[in-house]
Every structure is written in C-alpha cells, then in structure tokens.
Amino acid sequence: MNIYDIAKEAGVSISTVSRVLNNKTNVRADTRKKVELVLEKHNYAPSSIARGLVSKSLDTVGILTIDIRVPHYAETAYILERELYKLGYNAILCNTGGKPENGIDYITTLMQTGVRGIILIGSVFQNKYIETSLINSFSNVPFIVMNSQLHADNIYSVMFNQERGVALCLDHLAEKGHRDILYVQDAETFSGANKASAFIKLSEERGVADAASRLFKTSRGAVGGREVIDRIIESGQSFTAIVFGDDLTAIGGMQRLHELRFKIPDNVAIIGWNNTKSSTLCVPYLTTVDNQNEMIGVISVKLLENVLAGGKVSRNISIDSSLIVRDST
Amino acid sequence: MNIYDIAKEAGVSISTVSRVLNNKTNVRADTRKKVELVLEKHNYAPSSIARGLVSKSLDTVGILTIDIRVPHYAETAYILERELYKLGYNAILCNTGGKPENGIDYITTLMQTGVRGIILIGSVFQNKYIETSLINSFSNVPFIVMNSQLHADNIYSVMFNQERGVALCLDHLAEKGHRDILYVQDAETFSGANKASAFIKLSEERGVADAASRLFKTSRGAVGGREVIDRIIESGQSFTAIVFGDDLTAIGGMQRLHELRFKIPDNVAIIGWNNTKSSTLCVPYLTTVDNQNEMIGVISVKLLENVLAGGKVSRNISIDSSLIVRDST
DNA sequence: TTGTAGGCGTTATCAG
DNA sequence: CTGATAACGCCTACAA
Numbered sequence: 001m002n003i004y005d006i007a008k009e010a011g012v013s014i015s016t017v018s019r020v021l022n023n024k025t026n027v028r029a030d031t032r033k034k035v036e037l038v039l040e041k042h043n044y045a046p047s048s049i050a051r052g053l054v055s056k057s058l059d060t061v062g063i064l065t066i067d068i069r070v071p072h073y074a075e076t077a078y079i080l081e082r083e084l085y086k087l088g089y090n091a092i093l094c095n096t097g098g099k100p101e102n103g104i105d106y107i108t109t110l111m112q113t114g115v116r117g118i119i120l121i122g123s124v125f126q127n128k129y130i131e132t133s134l135i136n137s138f139s140n141v142p143f144i145v146m147n148s149q150l151h152a153d154n155i156y157s158v159m160f161n162q163e164r165g166v167a168l169c170l171d172h173l174a175e176k177g178h179r180d181i182l183y184v185q186d187a188e189t190f191s192g193a194n195k196a197s198a199f200i201k202l203s204e205e206r207g208v209a210d211a212a213s214r215l216f217k218t219s220r221g222a223v224g225g226r227e228v229i230d231r232i233i234e235s236g237q238s239f240t241a242i243v244f245g246d247d248l249t250a251i252g253g254m255q256r257l258h259e260l261r262f263k264i265p266d267n268v269a270i271i272g273w274n275n276t277k278s279s280t281l282c283v284p285y286l287t288t289v290d291n292q293n294e295m296i297g298v299i300s301v302k303l304l305e306n307v308l309a310g311g312k313v314s315r316n317i318s319i320d321s322s323l324i325v326r327d328s329t
Numbered sequence: 330m331n332i333y334d335i336a337k338e339a340g341v342s343i344s345t346v347s348r349v350l351n352n353k354t355n356v357r358a359d360t361r362k363k364v365e366l367v368l369e370k371h372n373y374a375p376s377s378i379a380r381g382l383v384s385k386s387l388d389t390v391g392i393l394t395i396d397i398r399v400p401h402y403a404e405t406a407y408i409l410e411r412e413l414y415k416l417g418y419n420a421i422l423c424n425t426g427g428k429p430e431n432g433i434d435y436i437t438t439l440m441q442t443g444v445r446g447i448i449l450i451g452s453v454f455q456n457k458y459i460e461t462s463l464i465n466s467f468s469n470v471p472f473i474v475m476n477s478q479l480h481a482d483n484i485y486s487v488m489f490n491q492e493r494g495v496a497l498c499l500d501h502l503a504e505k506g507h508r509d510i511l512y513v514q515d516a517e518t519f520s521g522a523n524k525a526s527a528f529i530k531l532s533e534e535r536g537v538a539d540a541a542s543r544l545f546k547t548s549r550g551a552v553g554g555r556e557v558i559d560r561i562i563e564s565g566q567s568f569t570a571i572v573f574g575d576d577l578t579a580i581g582g583m584q585r586l587h588e589l590r591f592k593i594p595d596n597v598a599i600i601g602w603n604n605t606k607s608s609t610l611c612v613p614y615l616t617t618v619d620n621q622n623e624m625i626g627v628i629s630v631k632l633l634e635n636v637l638a639g640g641k642v643s644r645n646i647s648i649d650s651s652l653i654v655r656d657s658t
Numbered sequence: 659t660t661g662t663a664g665g666c667g668t669t670a671t672c673a674g
Numbered sequence: 675c676t677g678a679t680a681a682c683g684c685c686t687a688c689a690a
Contacts, residue, residue, distance in 0.1 A: 002683055013661045018685060028659060048442040049381040050683035053666045058378065058387075058442065060421070067407065074403040078396065081422050085435075090442060092389070093410050093422040106414075113377040113387065113419060222610055251610055258612075278610060281551055281580055283587075331667055342677045347669060355675060379667030382682045 225252025
C-alpha cells in the first residue's frame with residue numbers, strides 16, 4: 001500500500017493525501033474526511049524511508065555509550081529513549097567499548113543512515129584529535145554531550161556540576177568530624193578527572209596541606225575498589241573517610257575494608273557516587289551523590305529538540321545535585 | 330556528494346559506480362580502480378535511505394525490551410547490539426515498560442521505518458490477543474523471541490532451558506542435604522511461570538508431597554525479596570533452602586534473613602538466578618544459575634541472520650546451562 | 659482547494 | 675563490461 005493506492009481509492013490526487021497525512025490546513029473538510037476514512041480502513045502508515053529520502057534524514061537519534069551494561073549508563077539510556085520516543089524519534093543504541101575508533105565508526109554509520117542528532121552518554125571521546133575530526137566531518141548534525149565537554153559549533157553539553165558534588169561530600173564529612181579524607185578516582189574520563197581535580201582544589205581551600213597525595217586511582221568496579229584499599233593502606237596515608245567516584249567501586253572498597261576488620265562508618269566513612277541501585281544492596285547502605293540522571297536526560301533531549309527546531313539555545317547547561325545520606329557515613 | 334558526482338568525476342556512469350560500491354564482479358579492474366580512487370578521495374558513503382527506498386528496508390533491527398535498566402536485559406541488549414553491528418545492522422532500542430500497547434506501538438513504528446527484523450528480549454507480550462495481532466499485522470518481518478514463546482510463521486525462539494536450571498538447583502541442594510526447598514517466583518512472565526512449574530514438577534518427581542505449597546510469589550527486586558521472606562515465615566512453611574527467580578530478589582531475601590538472624594548458608598541456603606554482577610557484590614557471594622546470556626544473544630542474532638538469508642533454520646532453539654556454586658549454599 | 663510534474667539517491671533491468 | 679532509464683514512495687513547488 002502506498003500513497004497512490006490511497007489516492008486512487010479516495011478519488012483524489014496523491015498531493016491531497018500527502019496534505020492530509022501531514023496535517024496541512026489547505027484541504028476542504030469533506031475531502032479530508034474522505035481521505036482519512038481510507039487511511040484508517042487500511043491502517044496506512046507512510047514509509048519513513050521515502051520521507052527520509054526527501055528530508056535527507058530519518059526520525060532517529062543515535063545514542064553513544066561506552067557500555068550499556070554499566071547501570072549508570074543504562075539508566076541514562078532508558079531516560080533518553082523514553083524522551084526521544086515521546087518526540088517521535090527512535091533511538092539507535094551504540095556501545096563503543098571505550099574505543100575511539102569504534103566511536104568514529106559508529107558515528108560514520110549513523111550519519112549515513114540520516115540520524116537527526118547524536119547524544120553521547122559520558123566521555124565517549126577523550127582526545128583532541130578525535131574531537132577535531134568530529135568537528136570537521138560531521139558538522140551538519142548536532143551532538144549533545146552529557147557530562148563531558150567537546151568544543152565545536154554543533155556540540156552542546158549538559159553537565160552535572162561535579163565540583164558542587166565534591167563540595168557536598170567534603171562538607172558532610174567535615175560535619176561528621178572527619179579530617180583525613182581520601183578520594184578514589186576510578187575513571188580517566190572527563191568527569192572522572194573533573195571530580196578528582198575538584199577534590200584537590202576544594203580540599204586545599206579547606207586547609208588540607210598536600211591534597212594531591214590524598215588522591216588515589218584505580219579501575220572502576222568492585223575489583224578496583226578492593227584493590228585500591230590495599231594500596232591505600234600500603235601507602236601509610238592516614239584516613240577516616242573515603243569518597244569514591246562510583247558506587248560499585250565504593251562497594252568493592254567496603255568489602256575489602258570489612259575483610260580487614262574496619263567498621264563502617266565507625267572506623268571509616270564511605271561515600272559513593274551516582275546513587276545506583278547497588279547503593280542500597282550493600283551493607284551498610286551507601287551514602288552517595290545523586291547524579292541527577294533523570295534531570296540530565298530530560299534536559300538533554302529537550303536541548304536537542306530546541307536545537308533541531310532552530311531556536312536559540314544555551315550551549316552549556318550545568319545541573320546541581322544533592323547528597324543522599326545513608327548508613328556508610 | 331551523491332553517486333552522480335562520483336560518476337562524473339570518475340568519468341563513468343552511475344551504474345558503474347553502483348557496481349563498484351556493491352562489489353559486483355562485472356567491472357574491469359582498471360575501471361574499478363579509477364572509481365575507487367574517487368570514492369576514497371571524497372570518503373564517500375552511499376545514502377542508506379536511498380538504498381532503503383529500493384530495498385524497502387534499512388539495515389536496522391529493533392530490540393524490544395521491557396526495561397533496559399534491568400541488568401539482565403542490559404546484558405542481553407549489549408550482546409545483541411554488538412553481534413548485530415558486526416553484521417552491519419544498527420540496533421533500535423525500545424523499552425515497552427511491560428505495557429503491551431507500548432509494544433504494539435513500537436512495533437508499528439519499527440515496521441514503518443523498515444527494520445529487517447525484531448528481537449524481543451524476554452516476555453514483552455503475554456497474551457493471545459496480542460500474539461495473534463502480531464501474527465496478522467507484521468508477517469513480513471521475522472521476530473526472534475528470547476526466552477519466551479509465541480506462535481506464528483514469522484516467529485522464532487531461542488530459549489534457555491529453564492527446567493534443566495531448576496533441576497540443577499534441586500540436585501545441588503539435595504547433595505548438600507536439603508529437604509525443605511522453597512521456590513520464589515518473581516515474575517509473571519513466560520519464563521517466570523516456566524521455572525515455577527518446573528519446580529513443582531521436579532519436586533514432586535523427587536518425592537515432595539505438596540510442592541505447590543512450597544512456591545511463593547513476589548515482585549522482582551530487592552524489595553520483593555525482603556517482603557516474601559516475611560510472608561514465608563508467617564506461613565509457617567518449613568525451609569532450609571530457597572531458590573529465587575532472580576539474583577536481585579535473592580539478595581533482598583538474604584538481607585531480610587540476615588536481619589532476622591538467619592545464618593547463610595548454615596541455617597538457610599540461597600540460590601539466585603541469572604548470574605548478574607550483583608551476585609558477587611553481596612555477602613555471602615550468591616550461588617546462582619548461569620543463564621547463558623552471551624550464548625543466547627549470539628545465537629539469536631545468528632538465527633536472525635540465517636532467516637534473513639533465507640536458509641533453513643530451526644524454529645525453536647533450546648540452550649542448556651550450569652549452576653555457579655558460591656558461598657550462599 | 660486540488661492536481662501535475664519533478665526530484666530526493668539508489669538499485670535493477672535491459673540494451674549495446 | 676558499460677551505460678541509459680525506469681522504478682522505489684513521498685514531498686513540494688507551481689499551475690489550474
């Protein structure tokens with residue numbers, strides 16, 4: 001069934017059918033009715049592909065993530081997909097595995113298929129070379145970057161205010177009487193580095209002498225969390241509280257501390273990040289930074305919508321947060 | 330840049346360019362070379378949309394899931410996306426939220442956009458009405474159903490052998506000396522019901538009197554797990570081991586049991602299901618049924634590939650599993 | 659208000 | 675082996 005079949009059966013031309021299909025105003029009421037009847041009778045839906053050939057794009061948006069299996073990313077992808085669908089867009093999922101070359105490959109394919117825009121969940125790309133390559137090659141499609149920052153005319157970013165999150169942690173811990181606070185960075189991403197440098201900066205503002213020595217790095221996840229605890233203890237660095245870059249890493253850390261006979265929160269206070277499901281699956285329940293996932297997702301899609309509508313938009317949006325206090329502090 | 334521009338620059342006709350683009354054999358070597366040079370020079374990629382207009386489909390596959398935030402589904406979606414991409418297909422993500430009407434809506438849209446096939450992760454649909462509607466409306470696209478069963482000419486299913494999984498649990502627990510084994514069903518899905526009835530059947534085969542009374546139901550997740558423990562105890566039903574339909578539910582159950590001063594595995598043995606990340610984030614580490622997620626995903630895509638290639642395929646594939654024994658039993 | 663004709667970028671058919 | 679030319683299904687001037 002195509003537009004010609006409908007036109008023939010309704011006794012009108014294809015232009016008229018097209019007008020009805022696209023809710024144009026210049027159609028006489030009874031003509032419209034006549035066409036609509038046929039449309040409904042056959043449950044007709046126009047071919048997106050043929051439409052796309054004219055508009056040079058499909059109603060799709062690419063979602064790039066490093067790995068949808070990471071709960072935090074899945075959460076975001078869910079929100080994005082839901083919001084996009086409300087607007088009539090389908091979401092194309094891409095897992096880059098953290099490899100820039102995969103990302104480039106995906107973006108190339110996405111462009112070829114005529115996506116309306118591309119949303120990056122987190123730091124899919126991390127170096128200037130790729131950034132520039134993006135700028136030069138794909139300037140005709142808007143990119144929304146969540147929690148990361150890239151610079152080009154067609155790039156817009158929605159960021160969680162990491163520094164504010166770190167400040168909340170430090171203030172909360174200070175209130176609880178903690179002086180020796182460590183930070184564990186578990187990702188070399190933009191936001192990971194951001195949090196770490198905020199920690200150093202804010203610690204020093206609060207009078208900590210050599211804050212950089214209170215920063216430890218590890219890999220994200222329970223294993224990384226366990227492993228870094230051993231290294232911290234080995235280092236001889238004193239501590240009564242540890243802030244982790246992600247809940248899972250924090251949980252791994254808690255496990256290891258537990259094995260080493262530390263009591264949480266009596267001997268050590270622990271704060272996680274992202275307010276994931278896991279943070280209430282562990283014992284004790286984890287105090288964590290709410291990353292405003294829902295809000296960032298909704299705003300990202302809204303931003304894309306505005307950009308596509310050609311309206312004036314702000315290029316960088318920053319979103320504040322709160323600390324969710326539970327039993328680990 | 331389109332095929333005409335390339336043709337002009339290479340000094341050939343668009344037909345020849347098309348032939349080169351599609352690796353047809355009937356092109357003289359030097360002609361091919363000439364065209365390829367221009368192609369590379371401009372980094373040319375043909376429009377998928379225009380291609381789609383001819384082939385009436387795009388290189389996309391719809392992935393329908395209830396909720397990508399469920400770790401088990403995210404895991405599956407990741408595998409599917411990866412395998413599909415290897416084959417040159419983009420994955421369109423759809424979260425139905427468990428509502429059949431959403432599912433219908435998504436499928437309608439997907440058809441309109443010309444997907445090559447649709448893969449359902451789990452029981453997205455659950456009643457005969459919708460099943461029939463599917464059959465009638467969308468018979469021109471193959472559906473791959475994972476861990477659920479629907480009947481129509483264009484439906485193929487890849488199933489984890491639930492009954493075998495339950496058998497492994499019962500045998501393992503029997504070996505550990507357990508007689509009073511309960512099963513907690515945490516989903517009214519096809520596979521959920523499947524496991525539950527397998528439990529009853531196998532228990533009775535093993536000489537349990539009123540196995541049905543040893544089946545409890547709750548909602549999936551930690552909260553459901555906690556809640557069902559209270560009901561079990563209230564019921565007065567004796568037990569020394571509990572098998573849960575999902576890890577998260579099992580973890581909730583363990584938490585509650587812990588609060589009630591039960592020792593795991595000394596007083597109660599616990600088995601989860603799906604071998605999720607969470608199963609090694611809890612204390613004690615959870616014994617769980619490996620659901621062969623990876624295998625099922627790979628095979629599902631392979632099956633779709635074969636169907637699309639028009640080859641002979643088996644309509645129902647069943648996959649066996651193993652029990653991962655950890656500290657909770 | 660309605661209809662006709664051309665174009666969107668490919669692939670496929672059929673001559674040459 | 676290569677090149678016209680006609681689809682594919684829709685949208686959009688432009689004409690009536």
